[in-house]
Amino acid sequence: MRLVVNRSNILHQMIGGETVIVNLTTGTYYSLRYSCADIWSLIEQGVQRNLIVQTLGERYEASAESLDQDVTRILEELEKEGLLVASAEDSPSTPHEPLQTSSDSAKLQYTPPQIEKFEDMQDLILLDPIHEVDEDEGWPHLKPSN
Amino acid sequence: MATPKAFQLDTALPLGIRTEEAASIWQDAVQAAGTIVERSYRIGDIVICLQFAGETLVPQLTRALDHLPKASGEAAAFTLKIWDATTTGTAFPAFTMPEIQPLGNPRYLLRKADRLAMFQPVDGTLSILDHAHDQGYFWVTDKSRLSYGEEAAPFRFLLGTWLASRGLYLVHAAAVGTVSGGVLLVGKSGSGKSTAALSCLGSTLGYASDDNVLVSPGPQPMVYSLFNAGKLRPDNIDRFAHLVSRIPAEDISLEDKTLMFVDEHDPRQILLQCPLRAILVARYVGRRESALRPASPVEAMIALAPSTIFQLPGSGQSILDVTKHLVEQVPTYHFEGGSDLATIPASLLTLLRQLEKPSA
Numbered sequence: 175m176r177l178v179v180n181r182s183n184i185l186h187q188m189i190g191g192e193t194v195i196v197n198l199t200t201g202t203y204y205s206l207r208y209s210c211a212d213i214w215s216l217i218e219q220g221v222q223r224n225l226i227v228q229t230l231g232e233r234y235e236a237s238a239e240s241l242d243q244d245v246t247r248i249l250e251e252l253e254k255e256g257l258l259v260a261s262a263e264d265s266p267s268t269p270h271e272p273l274q275t276s277s278d279s280a281k282l283q284y285t286p287p288q289i290e291k292f293e294d295m296q297d298l299i300l301l302d303p304i305h306e307v308d309e310d311e312g313w314p315h316l317k318p319s320n
Numbered sequence: 321m322a323t324p325k326a327f328q329l330d331t332a333l334p335l336g337i338r339t340e341e342a343a344s345i346w347q348d349a350v351q352a353a354g355t356i357v358e359r360s361y362r363i364g365d366i367v368i369c370l371q372f373a374g375e376t377l378v379p380q381l382t383r384a385l386d387h388l389p390k391a392s393g394e395a396a397a398f399t400l401k402i403w404d405a406t407t408t409g410t411a412f413p414a415f416t417m418p419e420i421q422p423l424g425n426p427r428y429l430l431r432k433a434d435r436l437a438m439f440q441p442v443d444g445t446l447s448i449l450d451h452a453h454d455q456g457y458f459w460v461t462d463k464s465r466l467s468y469g470e471e472a473a474p475f476r477f478l479l480g481t482w483l484a485s486r487g488l489y490l491v492h493a494a495a496v497g498t499v500s501g502g503v504l505l506v507g508k509s510g511s512g513k514s515t516a517a518l519s520c521l522g523s524t525l526g527y528a529s530d531d532n533v534l535v536s537p538g539p540q541p542m543v544y545s546l547f548n549a550g551k552l553r554p555d556n557i558d559r560f561a562h563l564v565s566r567i568p569a570e571d572i573s574l575e576d577k578t579l580m581f582v583d584e585h586d587p588r589q590i591l592l593q594c595p596l597r598a599i600l601v602a603r604y605v606g607r608r609e610s611a612l613r614p615a616s617p618v619e620a621m622i623a624l625a626p627s628t629i630f631q632l633p634g635s636g637q638s639i640l641d642v643t644k645h646l647v648e649q650v651p652t653y654h655f656e657g658g659s660d661l662a663t664i665p666a667s668l669l670t671l672l673r674q675l676e677k678p679s680a
Contacts, residue, residue: 185629187640189647192618194640196626203626205618292622294508295630301424304633309432316428 177249177258179218184257188215195257201299202255203292209234210287212273213248217258219271223249233273236284248287255289339435339450342457346401349373349408360396361388363534364544364593366486368479369396373403380466381474387548387583387590398482399455400475406462429633438477438633443467447478451485472549472579473532479546480532480632488534488544489635489642492627494602495528495543496520496665501597501672502528502543504535504646505655506624512604512657516664518550518560519657523665526591527582532631537645541596548590551577559661597675599624599647600655600668610658610667617647619654651675 179186186195193206193214206214209230216226227241234241252258308315350356353374359382360369370385372378381402405411428439434451444461456478460466469476480490494505494517502525505513517530528545536542552560554574563580564572572578582589601615601623625643629635653671657664 185637185640187621187625187637187644189618189621189644190616194618194621194625196629196640198629198636201630203622205622292626295626298627298630303424303426304630305426305428307428307430309430 175260175262176220176222177217177253178220178261178263180257180259186214186218197256198304199299200256201293201295201297203295204255204257205290205292206287207290208285208287209244210248210289213245213287214252215271215273217249217252229273233282234284235281240284240286244286248289251289255291339448339453339457342448342459345410345459346373346403346457349403349410352408352410353403358392359385360391360394361385362391362394363388363483363546364488364536364542366398366483366488367391367394367396369399370475371399371401373401373408376404376407376463377402377460377466380463380471383581383584384472384474384547384549386581387545387587387592389592397454397486400458400478401455402458402475404460404463410459427633431634436481436634443470445470447475449478449481451482454482456482468576468579472551473547476532476547477632481634483534483546484635484638488536489639490532490546490628490632491535491624491639491643492531492631493533493535493624494530495533495545495591496525496668497528497543497591497594497597497672498524498526499591499594501676502526502591502594503597503668503672504533504543504599504624505602506599506620507602508623508627510604511602511623513602514551514553515556515559515604515661516602516655516657516668518552518556518563519661519664520668521563521582521586521589523669525665525668526594527589528591528594535596535642535646537642537649539649541646541649542593543596544593545591548581548583550580550582552580553577596646596650597672598650599652601653602655602657605656606659607656608658608660608663610660610663611656612653612667612671613656615652615654617644617652620647620652 183199184195184197186193193211195204213226216229227245230241231238306317308317350373355374357372357375357378360367425442430437435449437448439446444465446459448457458475494513495502496517497503505516507513514530517527521527528543530550532547534544534546557564567580599620601620621643625640628639
């Protein structure tokens with residue numbers, strides 16, 4: 175089993191090396207920066223956990239131990255937030271895209287990854303929730319994700 | 321007058337995609353009303369036509385759109401058919417509550433490849449969009465059920481969804497400027513977007529929106545006004561007394577927002593469209609003077625995209641893509657609106673003049 179992006183409920187967009195994620199179900203949205211955005215990018219490409227740690231180690235000036243702990247922590251947090259779900263699918267066989275590196279290929283200073291979470295839209299979703307109707311069953315049957 | 325057929329809800333078939341049945345009910349509504357009242361409007365290069373079965377819903381659902389150039393007699397790219405159940409005698413589908421008990425004002429969205437529908441049982445409205453034929457249907461049980469939000473932004477779901485297919489995206493933002501260029505003011509509710517936009521009334525800046533505006537991406541992003549409604553918070557009534565003076569006393573609320581229509585207040589203040597020059601992340605910090613400082617594109621995107629997505633069901637990934645394009649195309653700033661409202665248009669005008677200067 176591996177963790178994959180929960181595409182049924184979330185939208186995401188990378189901009190300027192940062193990632194914005196919107197959880198359509200909870201009304202919560204997130205900003206991921208630096209190493210956290212890198213972790214997301216690699217997960218999104220189907221990269222396995224150990225390779226994520228290795229790839230970050232090639233990019234950042236940080237010990238393997240701290241990277242391992244941080245990747246574990248972030249994966250747990252992302253799963254807890256409903257942004258990742260467990261999947262039995264195999265990882266893609268194609269190699270992942272390399273992370274952006276500096277022009278002189280020197281390793282970057284490492285800042286432990288943090289998930290910035292915004293909950294100000296939750297009240298809107300609570301007051302005006304959106305329920306998706308099952309398109310095959312029709313009204314009043316809701317999609318299972320509801 | 322023939323007795324109109326009742327709409328039979330058949331749960332074996334998906335509600336809302338049976339546009340043939342909606343068309344049939346519409347014909348019954350027109351027959352009952354005895355007339356079709358048409359209003360055609362131009363938004364940029366696009367003509368939309370609203371057809372009402374009778375006069376009943378016209379006053380409430382056209383005030384927010386009446387600032388748009390009229391396009392009577394022109395071929396419409398999109399036609400929206402509108403009627404109410406009470407006046408026309410058409411039955412509204414029975415609503416069976418699902419097992420989960422919904423809170424607040426739930427919206428039930430049903431999507432197919434080329435059509436979709438949204439049912440709001442609390443408001444008593446059903447909106448159906450038939451992409452394949454560029455037409456839509458809006459059905460309300462009774463005009464008394466029309467919400468404040470529906471009057472301020474009529475058919476927002478239908479127009480917002482269809483216009484996106486034509487490259488005009490409805491975003492949660494205020495917009496002010498001149499024909500040479502304007503700004504989007506973005507941010508969560510209470511950040512001061514509406515206050516900033518309304519404070520520009522009476523200045524040389526035009527008003528395109530205080531809450532929902534259309535944008536088109538491209539090498540030069542453009543802003544287009546769709547709704548001319550403005551909303552005054554109770555604590556702003558005194559600050560905007562000059563705007564409130566023309567509103568009937570019974571329409572002024574001390575508990576909820578008061579609705580005003582800028583076109584009725586002063587049509588010269590309306591800004592129909594302009595090039596987008598900057599995106600401003602609004603917030604109120606309590607200082608007297610307004611201030612601007614640079615914001616990162618991602619900060620602007622966070623302030624614009626999520627609220628837009630949640631306000632327009634089904635808008636989804638396209639809004640993230642469009643907002644990314646916008647914040648990468650134009651400069652982005654934090655805008656701290658001052659308590660001295662006169663400083664707001666002054667600072668925005670200064671910014672626009674700086675942005676319109678050719679680079680050295």
